[in-house]
Each structure stands twice: as structure tokens, then as C-alpha cells.
Amino acid sequence: MTPARAPEVRRHNLALLLGALRDGPSSRAALSASTGLTRGTVAGLLDPLVAAGVLAEGEPDRGGVGRPGTPLGFAGSGPVVVAVSVEVDGLAALVTGLDGRVVRRARHRRVHRDRDPAEVFGRAARTARSLAAGTGRPLAGAGIAVPGPVRGSDAGAVLLQAPNLPRLDGCRPAEHAAALADVPLLVGNEASLGALAHLGQAEDFVYVSADVGIGGGIVVDGRVLPGARGVAGEVGHVVIERDGRPCGCGGTGCVEAYAGLTALLADAGLPDVAALRAAALAGDTAATGALARAGSALGTALASVVHVVDVGTVVLGGGYAGLGTWLVPAVHAEMDRRGLTAGARRSVLVSPHGRAATVTGTARAVADRALAEPDLLLAG
Amino acid sequence: MTPARAPEVRRHNLALLLGALRDGPSSRAALSASTGLTRGTVAGLLDPLVAAGVLAEGEPDRGGVGRPGTPLGFAGSGPVVVAVSVEVDGLAALVTGLDGRVVRRARHRRVHRDRDPAEVFGRAARTARSLAAGTGRPLAGAGIAVPGPVRGSDAGAVLLQAPNLPRLDGCRPAEHAAALADVPLLVGNEASLGALAHLGQAEDFVYVSADVGIGGGIVVDGRVLPGARGVAGEVGHVVIERDGRPCGCGGTGCVEAYAGLTALLADAGLPDVAALRAAALAGDTAATGALARAGSALGTALASVVHVVDVGTVVLGGGYAGLGTWLVPAVHAEMDRRGLTAGARRSVLVSPHGRAATVTGTARAVADRALAEPDLLLAG
DNA sequence: TTCATTCGTTCGGAAGACGAACAAACTACC
DNA sequence: GGTAGTTTGTTCGTCTTCCGAACGAATGAA
Numbered sequence: 001m002t003p004a005r006a007p008e009v010r011r012h013n014l015a016l017l018l019g020a021l022r023d024g025p026s027s028r029a030a031l032s033a034s035t036g037l038t039r040g041t042v043a044g045l046l047d048p049l050v051a052a053g054v055l056a057e058g059e060p061d062r063g064g065v066g067r068p069g070t071p072l073g074f075a076g077s078g079p080v081v082v083a084v085s086v087e088v089d090g091l092a093a094l095v096t097g098l099d100g101r102v103v104r105r106a107r108h109r110r111v112h113r114d115r116d117p118a119e120v121f122g123r124a125a126r127t128a129r130s131l132a133a134g135t136g137r138p139l140a141g142a143g144i145a146v147p148g149p150v151r152g153s154d155a156g157a158v159l160l161q162a163p164n165l166p167r168l169d170g171c172r173p174a175e176h177a178a179a180l181a182d183v184p185l186l187v188g189n190e191a192s193l194g195a196l197a198h199l200g201q202a203e204d205f206v207y208v209s210a211d212v213g214i215g216g217g218i219v220v221d222g223r224v225l226p227g228a229r230g231v232a233g234e235v236g237h238v239v240i241e242r243d244g245r246p247c248g249c250g251g252t253g254c255v256e257a258y259a260g261l262t263a264l265l266a267d268a269g270l271p272d273v274a275a276l277r278a279a280a281l282a283g284d285t286a287a288t289g290a291l292a293r294a295g296s297a298l299g300t301a302l303a304s305v306v307h308v309v310d311v312g313t314v315v316l317g318g319g320y321a322g323l324g325t326w327l328v329p330a331v332h333a334e335m336d337r338r339g340l341t342a343g344a345r346r347s348v349l350v351s352p353h354g355r356a357a358t359v360t361g362t363a364r365a366v367a368d369r370a371l372a373e374p375d376l377l378l379a380g
Numbered sequence: 381m382t383p384a385r386a387p388e389v390r391r392h393n394l395a396l397l398l399g400a401l402r403d404g405p406s407s408r409a410a411l412s413a414s415t416g417l418t419r420g421t422v423a424g425l426l427d428p429l430v431a432a433g434v435l436a437e438g439e440p441d442r443g444g445v446g447r448p449g450t451p452l453g454f455a456g457s458g459p460v461v462v463a464v465s466v467e468v469d470g471l472a473a474l475v476t477g478l479d480g481r482v483v484r485r486a487r488h489r490r491v492h493r494d495r496d497p498a499e500v501f502g503r504a505a506r507t508a509r510s511l512a513a514g515t516g517r518p519l520a521g522a523g524i525a526v527p528g529p530v531r532g533s534d535a536g537a538v539l540l541q542a543p544n545l546p547r548l549d550g551c552r553p554a555e556h557a558a559a560l561a562d563v564p565l566l567v568g569n570e571a572s573l574g575a576l577a578h579l580g581q582a583e584d585f586v587y588v589s590a591d592v593g594i595g596g597g598i599v600v601d602g603r604v605l606p607g608a609r610g611v612a613g614e615v616g617h618v619v620i621e622r623d624g625r626p627c628g629c630g631g632t633g634c635v636e637a638y639a640g641l642t643a644l645l646a647d648a649g650l651p652d653v654a655a656l657r658a659a660a661l662a663g664d665t666a667a668t669g670a671l672a673r674a675g676s677a678l679g680t681a682l683a684s685v686v687h688v689v690d691v692g693t694v695v696l697g698g699g700y701a702g703l704g705t706w707l708v709p710a711v712h713a714e715m716d717r718r719g720l721t722a723g724a725r726r727s728v729l730v731s732p733h734g735r736a737a738t739v740t741g742t743a744r745a746v747a748d749r750a751l752a753e754p755d756l757l758l759a760g
Numbered sequence: 761t762t763c764a765t766t767c768g769t770t771c772g773g774a775a776g777a778c779g780a781a782c783a784a785a786c787t788a789c790c
Numbered sequence: 791g792g793t794a795g796t797t798t799g800t801t802c803g804t805c806t807t808c809c810g811a812a813c814g815a816a817t818g819a820a
Contacts, residue, residue: 001392001395001396001399002396002416003392003393003396003415003416003417003777004388004389004392004393004777005389005776005777005778005806006389006776006777006778006805006806006807006808007806007807008384008389009384009385009386009388009389009806009807009808010806010807010808012381012383012384013383013384013807013808015381016381016382016383019381027767027768028767028768029766029767029768035383036382036383037383037808037809038808038809038810039767039768039769040768040769040770040771040808040809040810041807041808041809042768043768043769044807044808060767060816060817062816062817062818064765064766064817064818065764065765065766065817065818065819066764066765066766066767066816066817066818067765067766067767067768067815067816067817068766068767068816068817069766069767069768070767070768216688218688218689220605220606221606225600225605225689226600226601231687231690232688232689232690233688233690234687234688234690235687235688236687237683237684237687237718237719238684238687238688239619239620239680239681239683239684239718240619240621240622241620241621241622241623242620242621242677242680243621249718249719250717250718250719251683251717251718251719297622300619300622301619301684303617303619303631304617304618304619304681304684304688305688307611307614307615307616307617307618308596308598308612308613308614308615308618308684308685308688308689309598309605309612309688309689310611310612310613310614337630337631338617338619338629338630338631339617339629339630339631383808384808385775385807385808385809386774386775386776386777386807386808386809387775387776389775389776389777389807390775390776390777393776393777407798407799408798408799409797409798409799417777417778418777418778418779419798419799419800420777420778420779420799420800420801420802421776421777421778422799423799423800424776424777440785440786440798442785442786442787444786444787444796444797445786445787445788445795445796445797446785446786446787446795446796446797446798447784447785447786447787447796447797447798447799448785448786448797448798449797449798449799450798450799
């Protein structure tokens, strides 16, 4: 804990206002009513941001009785944030406004295997920077999502291990991201950050994302469960059969060995997710059977997870997103069987973001951080 | 989020100082150095509490050069908090000072089965109140620990279900605790609150407590993981064999069916934990074999838990506390086998509190809450 | 055209923390 | 034993920030 002084009060209240503005433009009087601050205080806090170009006044909102209020909202030419995700076979990047509005997207194929950290993150940072520069708007922060557990979340963060890109093991991504060195940088695990993309749909949930392995993120009270060592949410290695199939982690019976994409495709006898989806749509029983088995295994693991962290919703994403039609019923049935829906209803949802969840969630996290430190917005 | 004003600053800084004082008496100047507040501010915040009898000045601490400081600490006649735990076969109660110092303890046998909520919690509240009254010190708060999942944590909390005391299902404990109606009341799950008793030993950990079932609490960043529905930390129903032994929850293969005390004693062929411990001490291989099997099952479940919430320590408590000698190696070996000790060392500890962990942790939680709302200490 | 209503701004007051200055209490040293 | 140096606790003026009341501005209703 740190001591509180007058500036902390200002920062807190400003963050409160900006958080309210994320839901859409609002007049000073309406903000005063929704936050509990005085109209004068609201004006005093936000006017400097209007002057700095972060916020903009809209058209007066006539219609009711009395003097119409002038709505304040994030300026269309105000600061943006950029997110970039380093994936096994490419880069995804996204630029959004502070309110999450998408400004620009990009996706580049690129073979990352056997490249060293300087190449991978140097290129990622340059890609992010140039995409952001193309908007002509100032950059308020950047985020890098990586495919592996991360300790720390700022520029000092360490990528502990990258199962599919072993040359990145133990590196510090920020060290190689020179192109983003001049803005606040956030580094995090791909699945943990992807979870944040689903904040609107539920307040607490487990997000499960299938790639080569199974990653995940747990959101409670609107925030991602941190984890002391940066590895929280590793749903892939939840055990469902203690003496079951061997897993890459050295253990046996991890869900990943049953419901990971590799296992799922092997079970169905198909080469990739697209083929699996096509076969399932065509009613191929080998495909639908494999999906039902994977969903059941996933449901078992999620039952354990839900018992431990007690969230009300499960969101299936990543490679699972396109397979929701077949996975959701199986997952739901298995969780039902384990008594998780009786008293407190739980729901199983499919991510609407698909593979883009990672950059969407990362951008959200970066924007959250920028809005929590509003003084930086004035400086930039 | 609520707006911040000057009084919030005062409350925050006062809580900061009181938190620092919990580690032991300290002079105003030393507190100024450790918190970052001015000496003048420290005096201004704490002097009213000295006047109110919550804090007391000790003997000046001569020894160094310069004017000696007068240490401030919690007054021996200052406010206390009381915790009471409702167990299947009795009540445990504890009175501590705001700094956690034990003032008075009590334990009463009492058959709770088939009693209604008014009897159970009426008696619990009267027991707590009279134990606190016996100290002659003012009462700053009370806590009730219950054997089942709880939604909410204040006077409106609902005991969702009590597996071993079914007549308590769905009741509101605070409604029946008339004897404690005049102080802030906290209600929580027995194992979640018990976890807090171990805060000194680790900063983040899973606490696993065996009673009839297996309960638990997860502490991250010094706070218990809340859980949206009040059921967080239900380690007992983590699955270790998806088609394994049937469990009371309706599912199959929950750890509880392998490592719960009931299963453990049945496996060993002994009537109670004391007999099991005695047999194991005597080297009885039936007993030690059963303990090794239970520890291994527990280790499997804990591996899943640790992967999900990523904590560095496991604490075995409740009925497990006396069996640590045999359980710890088995748990540790199983977690090792699952790759959890390689990079980040994890440790497995035995609770030093035994059955008293619940009331100790509950008192801690009540004191935490009282110290976070210091204005109430002045009123009382 | 006038009145009621709501919005945004302005100004004095209060709460609380900071920093500098000062008296008090003690050690170290000659 | 006296004096210098050091550290503690208190006091007082200043700064930041918010609140509440008062006021002009902009609009719909009568």
C-alpha cells in the first residue's frame, strides 16, 4: 500500500469518469449524476482532456426540457492503443481507440520457429508501431501477447517458456521491442489477455482457448486472475484421468491430451480444424463423435476449474470457437452431470471473436491501463 | 467504483498506518519512514485513536542517538474481535486483539444435527458475545464461520448449503445472531476463512482442509479468492478420475472420494484419525499405505488447482494437519511428477493451527475489516 | 413573450497532506 | 560536567482537491 494524497484523489476520480465514458458519450451533468461527483468537479477534471484533444464535445443533445447538455466522448482523433500478438505462424495486430473502437487491423503470416527473440519481437514491435502510425493519431500504449506463461506484466516481464517457439524461452520481450520503447508497454500471455475480450458478455468467467495446447484465462470481478508466477489459467494441464494418456508436461491424464486440437484431430482422423468443421457439418459421425468425446473431456476439466474459482460462465474460444455447435452441448452435459448447474445456473458460451480475441483483449488491457493513469494522456 | 474525497484519503492512510502497526509497536517517526507519510500527518491520524484508547504509547525506546521515540501499539485494553465457528459437533470461539493477539479461547461440544438455524446461530452468537464480554474490552466486530458455501460476506450472507447440517440449508446466519447484532458481522465459509490463518507463512497458497469433505481456500495477494457465488476453493470436487468412484455431489472421481477422511479411514480400516495416526506412527503398513494413496490422490487434484490459480504453496490443514508426516511426501511426489516444481519451486506445508485454523483465520478477517474502517473504532 | 428547467461555470469554504521551523530529549565528546 | 549534534514530536502556513451555493445560458412549455 502506498499513501494517498490529493493527486491520488484526482487520479481516482478521473479514472472513474473515463471508465464511465467508455460506455459512450455523456454530458457533464449526466456524468455527475452517475458518478456522484459535482458538476463543477466533473468539468474541472475533464476540461483539460478536452483541451488536449483526448476528449471531444459532441452536438448538444436537445430533446428534453431545459438547457441541453453537450455530450463528451473520446475524440475521433485522440490517442489510440496498439496490440500485437505473436503466434506460431504469424503476427496479428490491432489498433483501437481508448473506448475500444477498432481503428485498424492487420495479420501477417510469418514463420517464427527458429527465429531468435530479437527478430521476433523486433518485427512485432515495428509492425505494431507502423500500424499505429498509419492512423495519424498519438499512441498512448502498446501491448504484446505471447504464446506462453509470463512473469510480470510491464516492460520487465519475462516469457518463461514458449512451448512451440523454444528459442524464445526465458527472454524479455520488451528488450527487443525498441520500436515501442517510448510508450507504456504491457506484456502478457495470449490466453489470459484473450479472456478480457469477453468482458461485456459476463462479469466472471473462464475463457478456454485451444491452440496447439489449451490455454485459458480466469476473470473475476472484471479482472484477470493474476497468479503469482504468471501461469494462472493453464487449463490444459488440469487432470481428468490420473493414469491416463501421457502429456508433454511430463504428467499423465491432462485434458490437453484428450481435448487439445492435436488429440481432437487425431481422434477424428482429419488434418485441420477446417476439415473437422466441414465433416461435422456434413454429419460425419467420426467427426461428431470425436467432438463429443473432446467436449466431454473438456467439461470434466472445467467442472474442476469452476469448483475451484467459482465463476458462472465458461467461454470457449480460439480453435474451439468454430466448433461450438458440437462442443457446447457435450461440455454442458458433462458439467450438468457433475452438479454444477443445479442451484447456480452456469452457462457455456462460444467466443464471438475467434482468433481475434487475443488482440482484442490485449488492446482492452492496454486501454484500461492508460485510462487508469490519465496524467500520461495529457503529456502525450 | 465510488468517488474519492478527502475523508477517503484519511481512511486510506489510517488503514495504512494500522496495518503497519499490526507487525508490532512503532514510533511515529518510524511509521513516517515506513509509510511515506509526514511525521505530522502520522501524529494527526493516530492521536485520536490514542485518546480513544485503541492505541497506547509505550515506554520511550532509548538506546540510539537522538531523542528516543515513543512506540505506539494496540492498547492492551483496546477493542477486541470475536470469531465463532459452527462445526458439526460443537462450537469453537476465539477473542483476539486487533493485532491478532489471542485473548481468550473456548470450545464447546454440542450436537448440531437436527437443530434449526435459530438454535444453532442463536447459541453461537451468545457464546461469542459472552466470551468477548468476559474480557471487559469493547467489541469491534464479530465473525461466524459456517460449514458450507456462503453467498455474500456481511449480515445479509446466505448459507447456501450445509452438507452435514441440512436443516441450515439456505438460512441467513446473521438473522439469528441477535446477540451480535450491534457489531459489524462477517459470515464466511469455514475453510475459506481458515486459509487466512496462514497468511504469515506464505503470500499466496492453497489451503486444503479435510473434515467430512474436503474444503479449501485460495489466497492470492494476501486476500481470499472471493468467487462470484461464494463457493470458491471447493477443492473436494476436483476430478482426478473421470469415471472413478461415485461422489456425494452426483459426479464421479472427485478427490473427496479418494482422499476425504471418510475414504481414507475406510481404506485404512480404522475408525478415526487418532487411530490412523497411532497406527502410522507404529509403522502399520496398512495405515501408511492408505496415507500414501490418499496423498497421491490429493497431489493430483492439487496439481490441477495449482495450474489454474498458480500459487506457490500448498498448506494442508484441518484433519490433515496431524497426518502431514505421511501425506506431505506423497503430495509432493505427485506434484513433482506433474512438472510443478521444476522451474518455480512449490512447497507443501502442514498447518500449525490444526482445527483452530478456522477461528484464527476468521478473527483475522474480522480484524482486517475493522482496521479498514477505522472510524468505527472511534465511535465504539 | 415569459416562466420553469436543466446545464455549465464561478467562487468561497473545508478537509487533509506537505514542508519548514521549533522545542524537547537524548547521546557523544571534549 | 558542559556543549554540540541528532532525532523526535508538534505547530503553522501553503497547496491541492472537492463540495455547495449562486449565477448566467440555453431550451421547451404556457
